[in-house]
Each structure stands twice: as structure tokens, then as C-alpha cells.
Amino acid sequence: MSQKPSIPQGTRDFTPLEMARRRYIFSTVERIFREFGFQQIETPSLENLSTLTGKYGDEGDTLLFKVLNSGDFLKKAPDILLEEKNSNRLIPHIADRGLRYDLTVPFARYVVMHQNEITFPFKRYQIQPVWRADRPQKGRYREFYQCDVDIVGSDSLIYEAELLCIYDRVFAAFNLPVQIRINNRKILEGIANQCGFKESFRSFTVIIDKLDKIGADKVKEELAALGGDANAAMLLLEKGALDKNYLSSLKERMHDVTGLKGLAELEEMLHYLSSYHAINEVVFDGTLARGLNYYTGTIYEVVASNVQMGSIGGGGRYDDLTGIFGLKGVSGVGISFGADRIYDVLLESDLFPDTVANSTQLLICPMEDSALGKAFEYAMQCRMAGISSEVYPQAAKLKKQLTYANNNQIAYAAILGEQELAAGKVALKNLQSGEQEIVDIESVIKKIKA
RNA sequence: GUGGUCGUAGCUCAAUUGGUUAGAGCGUCAGAUUGUGGUUCUGAAGGUCGUGGGUUCGAUUCCCAUCGAUCACCCCA
Secondary structure, three states, X not given: OOOOOOOOOOOOOOOHHHHHHHHHHHHHHHHHHHHOOOEEOOOOOEEEHHXXXXXXXXXXXXXXXXXXXXXXXXXXXXXXXXXXXXXXXXXXXXXXXXXXXXXXXXXXXHHHHOOOOOOOOEEEEEEEEEEOOOOOEOOEOOEEEEEEEEEEOOOOHHHHHHHHHHHHHHHHHOOOOEEEXXXXXXXXXXXXXXXXXXXXXXXXXXXXXXXXXXXXXXXXXXXXXHOOOHHHHXXXXXXXXXXXHHHHHHHHHOOOHHHHHHHHHHHHHHHHHOOOOOOOEEEEEOOOOOOOOOOOOEEEEEEEOOOOOOOOEEEEEEOOOHHHHOOOOOOEEEEEEEHHHHHHHHHHOOOOOHHHOOOOOEEEEEOOHHHHHHHHHHHHHHHHOOOOEEEOOOOOOHHHHHHHHHHOOOOEEEEEOHHHHHHOOEEEEEOOOOOEEEEOHHHHHHHHHO
């Protein structure tokens, strides 16, 4: 009995072409991370649920993939809960582990566990998949890769500035025009405090974050429902170009201490950036909030300028993420690249270079079974000379062998038949031009390497 | 988690209000060309019409369920 194979919802297979393009993304990102002095780590796909839960808000907890305990896990579950059939209450008794939801929280856990081996400030990057039990849609997958760079153990705003440069450099390398939005949670807090949203800060951020989508009137309406002064808040929540005039005008109207601190941070960051000329558009966006709970200072978000897609990158400063795991006073800041969304955007914008699929350079085509040994020998010789080579595994019709070369975009075919064998040479065919000449294997190597 | 749209060949799509044997292009394979691909010509293979049930003399078509894809909301990369 055979069954129709399938893969879980929201997951994908990747073809060789897709992988070549994904590798292009990863290697570009990685190259620039290294340029800034970051070192790579990896963490396990599975984390203890106690590490993950409560870090992303209630919504985040429901989106965590939980993994059932081994063994006869139901035996250990309390009978009352089993009868109740309440999944949420039963989970802690039957699942101790879950798939990671992002790379930042596992990183904070890593820092705490390895604090004695780490030299601070610690600059790490991490390129790994994460999982979310979200319903899939455009640009949303249940398994996707994030590329994270973070620095922990310093609260210097130099790093805020550097991270912005990383965003700019990476997207410049992709030739993808983006808008890099920045804001500071302290400014948001200041506005909230000043306008009577202190108690409802989290709801406040969720609402103003939707300004683009639902419009000013609707936002005002929803803010008013929270009980604060919606009009006063709206006047402070502007989205503007990143310039000194705008900031000074905001500074005049800001009275809250936390808010002023946020503005000072932003100013210092801009001071560092004054010598750097960003290729992409950088804007201060007073309505940028970001849902994740742990951000405390600068926050970033990146959207593609010409493609309709959610954010393709985001990040920010978190002052006390390691504190949750028992290491106080270690501030961190980091950003993330959503590799799969970047893939979709690059594909839609037709921005993948043709050269990403670097295929085999030479196919050796044996015409007789007696040529197989020599073909194998030549292939090894070429490989050791740095030419990626393949041997067609049997003396099939030449047509078939050349079709194989053609479909795999192989540049050269070395035909090895009775005559060539006797002469100690091959017929080297250039599959782009169609030209062909009889040469020895040393000349083949020289010609392809030239 | 809530709602809308859609599931026909490997891919993109047809099939006249429910009617006999479900078609085309592209792709694949074979031959024309016994040692020459990417162009051309000829031919072939490939379908439980997503799955299960119901209505009907008869269902790819109508109804229900289910699975999957997709889009929007929520939230996010």
C-alpha cells in the first residue's frame, strides 16, 4: 500500500535552484556580519518550554510548537486535567519542550549559560530556522530562517548605529531598495506617560502600530477607548524624515523624563551616523512599536520599498532579557533578517543574479565502456586542478549525455571515444559556442581555467 | 484562532444550464540523426477530476464533510 506523500502545512522543499538562491542570501548576509566582527553560534531547534513561554506575549505562547514528552506521558498527567480536556492546562504536564520561536530568546539563554566563557561585549550572529504555529499566508511560513546579529554586554549606542549600517549594507548588496524605520520605545513610553496611557502601554503600542493600516481616525477612536488623551498623543506621533529639526520640535513638546531619554538616545545614534551616507531611506517613525515584549530602547523595522510584503527585518535594544534567566544588568541590542521574505521579495523584483547557480564546469562523456576508466581518471585530475567535473556514468548515446550537460548548465563536454582514447586526447566541446577541438587533458584544464 | 476564494496530466489552464471515450500548450520520454545538446519534425507515455460521503438513471459539474493551497483579519520575519 503506497500513500500519497505530503509535507506539513506551512513547510516547503527547496529545489537545487532555490537552494542556490537561498545560499546567495545567507552568504551575503554572513559576509557583512563578519565585516562587522560578529562570530557565529548555533543553538538547538528544541528548547525547554520554560525558556520560551512568556517571552513573546500571550499570542506568542499559543504560536509555539510544543513537543510531546517521550514515553507514556499521559500516565503522569493529573486525572482531573485529563477529564477537563483543557489543552492549555494539560500542556505543562505532557510537553516540556518546544521548537524555538525566534533566535533572540535562545541567545539570551545561551549568554546566561555561557557567561563565564564569554568576553563582553559579545557579538554573535546566528542563521537558523525558527517555527511558528501561525496560519500560513503570503510571506508567512511555519518554518522559516532568521539571520540574527546581536551584541550583549554593552549599552553603547555605537552598536545601534552599526546595526543600522548593517541593514543598509546588506540590502545595498542585494540591490533591493528598502525603507529602514527606527524609533525608540522610551519615546513611545514618554508619549504614553504624558498622555495618560501609562497603564495601558502595551495596548497603546499595538494600536499606534496599526496607523498605516487603519488610518488616523480609527487609531484615535481606539486610543480614546483606552481612556487617555488621544488627540495629544496623535500630535506627538509623527512619521517623518530623520532630521534634526523634527527631533528638536519633538523635544520641545516632550516633558516626560523617559521620553526625553529616548530622544537623547536617538540623537546620539544619529550623531554617530552623521559620517555614514546610507544608500537606503532611513526614517524616524513615531508609530513604529513592534509587538515583542522585551524591547526597551531603539527599535528597527525594514520594509521593501517597491514590493508589498510585511517587514523583512526587525530588531531593537533589550535591556534585561538575560535578567529573566538570572543574569542582571546585561543589555543587548540586535536585528534580524527574515530570509524567506527577502527571498520572496528578491524573486518578485527579479534581483537574483544569474550566476547564483554555479554548476559543474566539465562533463566527461565516455562513448565506449572501455573509456570509463580513463574518464574517471581524467575527472579526478580535473577536480584536483580545481575544476568541478562529472563523469557520465555509462557509455550512453552522446545525445543523451549532451542533453544531460545542457539541462545542468555544464559549460564544457569532453568526449572520450575510441579515437580519442587511442590518441590520448579528448574532444572538448564548448556547449555555449558549439566549438569543438581535439586536445589532451592538460590543455582541457588550462582552457577551462583561463 | 476567525472569515473569503480555489483544488482537473509534472507545470499553466480548458471541458457549452448534470450526459457516452476529460482536452490543449509547455515539459518528459522515444525516433528522424548507429559520435553531437540548446532549433525543427514525428510519435508515445502520463488523470482514482484533492479525499470521503450524499442527491441523481447518470456527477469533474449540485450538496455536506474533510484535507490542502491561497488571500484577508489577529499577530509577525
